[in-house]
Amino acid sequence: MVNFNDVKERVSFEDAIKLLGITLTEGESNGKKVYRGPCPHCQTGGARALVVTPDKGFYCFSKKAGGDVIQLAAHVRGSSVKEAAEWLLSPGKEQNTNIEPGGLKPLEYLDPTHERVLAIVSEETARFVGMGYASKGIMRGTVAIPIHDIDGKLIAYAGIEEDGAYRFPAGFLRSAHIFNIHRVITGEAYLLPTVEDVLRAMENGIDQPICFFNAGIDPIQLKALADILDGRTTTLVV
Ligand SMILES: [Zn+2]
Numbered sequence: 001m002v003n004f005n006d007v008k009e010r011v012s013f014e015d016a017i018k019l020l021g022i023t024l025t026e027g028e029s030n031g032k033k034v035y036r037g038p039c040p041h042c043q044t045g046g047a048r049a050l051v052v053t054p055d056k057g058f059y060c061f062s063k064k065a066g067g068d069v070i071q072l073a074a075h076v077r078g079s080s081v082k083e084a085a086e087w088l089l090s091p092g093k094e095q096n097t098n099i100e101p102g103g104l105k106p107l108e109y110l111d112p113t114h115e116r117v118l119a120i121v122s123e124e125t126a127r128f129v130g131m132g133y134a135s136k137g138i139m140r141g142t143v144a145i146p147i148h149d150i151d152g153k154l155i156a157y158a159g160i161e162e163d164g165a166y167r168f169p170a171g172f173l174r175s176a177h178i179f180n181i182h183r184v185i186t187g188e189a190y191l192l193p194t195v196e197d198v199l200r201a202m203e204n205g206i207d208q209p210i211c212f213f214n215a216g217i218d219p220i221q222l223k224a225l226a227d228i229l230d231g232r233t234t235t236l237v238v
Pocket residue numbers: 039040041042043060061062063075
């Protein structure tokens with residue numbers, strides 16, 4: 001059993017921010033250090049939705065909820081406080097066990113026949129994509145969708161929560177990836193707004209739909225796009 005006080009003594013807010021891989025800007029308020037930035041879990045509420053005051057606690061203006069360092073980890077990871085407390089003590093444990101040189105090992109236990117999956121795509125498309133409902137692991141309770149790099153190497157899973165929010169693994173840099181980019185070979189690629197749009201497009205036989213995981217466009221993504229447009233004689237349709 002994890003002792004919450006023990007976790008709070010051992011893990012500072014600054015530690016947690018680094019472990020969770022969230023990007024916050026350091027500022028000052030009434031002489032105290034304050035970190036602000038977008039909330040990676042809610043993805044709404046703008047660029048200053050998440051506030052961390054190391055002396056006091058955190059607050060998410062999007063969710064209108066806050067608390068201590070464990071509650072911060074639970075909010076950002078979309079997990080229970082117990083799971084968050086355990087994760088803060090050994091954050092690498094869960095993620096590093098199944099990484100292989102060729103990429104991440106696919107999660108075998110994802111269920112492509114779950115109703116939350118079938119609400120987005122057919123079982124056939126779900127099996128083709130390699131997505132499914134996760135009943136355990138870091139994506140537990142979400143529809144987990146594999147994310148590949150441009151060469152088709154499995155690098156992470158993104159989860160769609162029941163309320164439609166996305167869950168990403170800690171440290172996953174959303175702006176560095178483009179969903180479905182490994183399937184763009186030649187011809188026209190369609191840039192769509194969301195992951196669900198891409199999945200539904202695949203369901204409807206549209207070739208090479210892609211989307212960004214973040215709202216803005218990052219230079220890394222522009223470079224990846226430029227690479228596919230050049231190297232794979234692709235036209236981008238927006
Ligand atoms: Zn939030």
